[in-house]
Amino acid sequence: MNHVNTSDWYNSLRQKLESDSSSIEKVSRRSEYWRKSNLDIVSDLVHNTSQIDLSNLKGTCLFEPDLTVLGDIIELASEESDLVSSIMDVIADEESFAKNFFGRLEEKSQKLIPRPLARDNSLSPKVGYALSLSDSFKKPLIIHNKTKTSASNCFQRNLIVIKDDVEATIIETGSNLSVCNSVTEIYLGENAKLNFLDLTGENNIFPKIAHKFCDIAENATFNHFGLRLNTKATRTEIELHLNGHGINTSIANVSLINKRDHFSDENVLVNHNSYECKSRQVFKSVLENDCTSIVRGKIYVAPEAQKTDGYQSSRSLLLSEKSKFLCKPELEIYADDVICSHGSTSSSLDKESLFYLLSRGVLKDKAKEMLITAFISEALDEVEDEGIRSALGHYIGNWTSCFFHE
Amino acid sequence: MLKIDNLKVSLEEEDKQIIKGLSLSINPGEVHAIMGPNGSGKSTLSSVLAGKDGYTVNHGNVKFDGSDLLDAEVEERAALGIFLAFQYPIEIPGVGNMNFLRTALNSQRKTRGQEELNAADFLKLVRSIAKDLEISDEMMKRPVNVGASGGEKKRNEILQMCLLEPRFVILDETDSGLDVDAMKLVSKGVNNFLSSSRSFLVITHYQRLLNYIIPDYVHIMVDGRIVKTGDKKLALHVEETGYKDFLQLGKEKH
Ligand SMILES: Nc1ncnc2c1ncn2[C@@H]1O[C@H](COP(=O)(O)OP(=O)(O)OP(=O)(O)O)[C@@H](O)[C@H]1O
Ligand SMILES: [Mg+2]
Numbered sequence: 101m102n103h104v105n106t107s108d109w110y111n112s113l114r115q116k117l118e119s120d121s122s123s124i125e126k127v128s129r130r131s132e133y134w135r136k137s138n139l140d141i142v143s144d145l146v147h148n149t150s151q152i153d154l155s156n157l158k159g160t161c162l163f164e165p166d167l168t169v170l171g172d173i174i175e176l177a178s179e180e181s182d183l184v185s186s187i188m189d190v191i192a193d194e195e196s197f198a199k200n201f202f203g204r205l206e207e208k209s210q211k212l213i214p215r216p217l218a219r220d221n222s223l224s225p226k227v228g229y230a231l232s233l234s235d236s237f238k239k240p241l242i243i244h245n246k247t248k249t250s251a252s253n254c255f256q257r258n259l260i261v262i263k264d265d266v267e268a269t270i271i272e273t274g275s276n277l278s279v280c281n282s283v284t285e286i287y288l289g290e291n292a293k294l295n296f297l298d299l300t301g302e303n304n305i306f307p308k309i310a311h312k313f314c315d316i317a318e319n320a321t322f323n324h325f326g327l328r329l330n331t332k333a334t335r336t337e338i339e340l341h342l343n344g345h346g347i348n349t350s351i352a353n354v355s356l357i358n359k360r361d362h363f364s365d366e367n368v369l370v371n372h373n374s375y376e377c378k379s380r381q382v383f384k385s386v387l388e389n390d391c392t393s394i395v396r397g398k399i400y401v402a403p404e405a406q407k408t409d410g411y412q413s414s415r416s417l418l419l420s421e422k423s424k425f426l427c428k429p430e431l432e433i434y435a436d437d438v439i440c441s442h443g444s445t446s447s448s449l450d451k452e453s454l455f456y457l458l459s460r461g462v463l464k465d466k467a468k469e470m471l472i473t474a475f476i477s478e479a480l481d482e483v484e485d486e487g488i489r490s491a492l493g494h495y496i497g498n499w500t501s502c503f504f505h506e
Numbered sequence: 507m508l509k510i511d512n513l514k515v516s517l518e519e520e521d522k523q524i525i526k527g528l529s530l531s532i533n534p535g536e537v538h539a540i541m542g543p544n545g546s547g548k549s550t551l552s553s554v555l556a557g558k559d560g561y562t563v564n565h566g567n568v569k570f571d572g573s574d575l576l577d578a579e580v581e582e583r584a585a586l587g588i589f590l591a592f593q594y595p596i597e598i599p600g601v602g603n604m605n606f607l608r609t610a611l612n613s614q615r616k617t618r619g620q621e622e623l624n625a626a627d628f629l630k631l632v633r634s635i636a637k638d639l640e641i642s643d644e645m646m647k648r649p650v651n652v653g654a655s656g657g658e659k660k661r662n663e664i665l666q667m668c669l670l671e672p673r674f675v676i677l678d679e680t681d682s683g684l685d686v687d688a689m690k691l692v693s694k695g696v697n698n699f700l701s702s703s704r705s706f707l708v709i710t711h712y713q714r715l716l717n718y719i720i721p722d723y724v725h726i727m728v729d730g731r732i733v734k735t736g737d738k739k740l741a742l743h744v745e746e747t748g749y750k751d752f753l754q755l756g757k758e759k760h
């Protein structure tokens with residue numbers, strides 16, 4: 101691959117990563133970590149899009165974007181332009197702040213779980229943003245993905261550095277119109293706070309794998325909310341390193357999937373490396389047809405991470421007998437004074453509740469929608485900001501009423 | 507208004523008949539009470555009238571205003587004006603009470619071709635009903651019935667009734683679990699609601715309720731049938747002697 105204009109630091113990093121990459125186990129059905137997944141995500145086949153109405157594939161557009169990722173370029177709304185730079189500019193800049201951050205977390209992640217696709221991304225990023233915040237950001241930063249069909253096998257690479265005491269909210273919207281492999285490395289300073297809402301993937305028919313690796317310093321907060329609306333083959337990998345005490349994290353995901361043979365695949369690893377940290381994971385999947393939702397959530401507690409409070413709940417609502425919820429909660433605990441709980445359930449729509457609503461005159465589709473909304477509310481409640489939460493609630497409600505009816 | 511003709515109902519899952527040839531005719535403005543031993547099929551009858559799944563009608567029919575009730579969907583029956591106050595109201599976590607009530611009311615109005623109620627008018631209406639039934643604001647804000655006591659749930663059922671203004675109401679043991687004061691409140695609510703165009707089917711185990719809600723007819727139900735019909739004195743008789751006089755009647759009819 102031809103790398104125009106890359107800095108020396110990137111070149112030497114790239115060289116090192118490339119020579120190490122042969123030791124990373126490839127994606128295969130034989131590996132337990134990938135066995136149940138839809139392996140379309142590794143394919144670089146270019147879909148024939150001539151039959152597809154792309155106007156329906158804009159993805160979730162709840163907010164006006166500040167930044168648009170457009171195929172191989174990014175477009176900035178003017179206000180934010182001094183905060184955000186293109187990742188391609190960043191890796192070309194010898195003096196960029198990124199040189200202390202880029203690739204570090206990807207490399208670290210390989211020690212725990214082989215992630216060959218993240219490594220491919222490090223070796224040839226094509227588009228993405230870099231963001232270093234030293235002041236709190238009052239309004240949410242909206243990043244809209246509008247990857248073109250022509251950008252086949254798109255490697256999106258993002259870097260987010262939030263300095264000590266800084267708070268920010270980032271909302272990612274839109275969808276990828278080609279096979280997409282993204283890696284986002286996130287560094288949170290002491291007492292910093294990041295709310296990240298990943299609303300990408302609505303009606304997404306193109307395979308996508310999105311990695312998020314996050315290093316978190318003491319007393320910081322990281323909240324992540326993911327929304328999957330009829331994703332065809334989307335896999336998310338989130339890995340958190342809780343490196344200081346007093347950290348709070350929440351990972352929540354709502355998957356609503358009802359189109360034939362669609363798929364969502366959420367993989368989370370929370371590493372409690374220090375004491376008195378709290379982590380929550382709440383997954384809710386509503387599935388119809390022969391759709392599959394995979395949830396793999398692991399909590400690792402290091403020996404020094406005393407007084408860890410880890411919670412994980414994965415629940416699915418199966419609206420069809422053919423739909424599948426594959427859930428693998430894992431706990432690996434080496435400290436003795438911890439509270440860790442996990443629960444997982446699959447159930448169908450509660451007949452008694454449905455009858456109660458209908459018997460009061462609520463129409464069937466509406467009643468179903470109300471029960472689905474109720475089911476996912478625990479995950480939605482993880483979204484702190486009331487305005488965003490209610491906007492999301494309405495959006496999901498509308499979506500639900502369009503898709504889950506007889 | 508409601509005419510049940512020789513109705514026989516069995517469970518869908520097992521071959522067990524619960525209602526074994528029941529006939530009952532209720533005219534507008536009438537209050538009918540049904541009493542009967544546990545397991546005689548009172549709640550099953552209510553469920554079948556409201557349209558619950560899980561039952562097979564083997565015989566007979568039910569006419570409501572002359573048309574076949576059993577053909578209608580559950581939500582259609584509600585819009586026709588049928589209301590069942592459940593013996594055991596369930597909790598629905600995650601569904602807000604107010605949202606539920608407003609959706610229910612407006613769905614019914616829409617089905618009937620009436621205009622929907624706006625948020626302000628709805629709020630005013632629901633608050634005044636809640637006040638009469640002494641249901642707290644806090645209770646109204648909760649998800650449907652979640653964390654409510656047995657008696658509070660029953661009061662909620664009556665609130666729904668007052669709000670939805672049905673024409674045919676089944677009260678399935680609404681009095682069970684109510685304290686004396688709540689019983690008076692609920693009875694008052696029901697009595698205010700009575701009119702020449704509304705009818706009630708009141709299922710109860712206690713004659714006491716019938717002192718407040720005066721029935722025109724009292725039916726004794728045994729083993730899936732009505733074995734005796736009388737006036738409110740029949741309820742007093744049951745209170746004193748139990749059902750032993752009627753159990754035999756149930757067997758004779760076989
Ligand atoms: N879904 C069901 N599955 C199994 N048995 C049922 C079901 N519904 C009703 N039955 C049986 O049918 C009979 C009548 O029940 P029902 O609840 O109608 O009685 P009831 O007269 O309301 O009694 P109670 O006074 O205790 O409320 C009982 O023997 C009950 O066990
Ligand atoms: Mg009963």
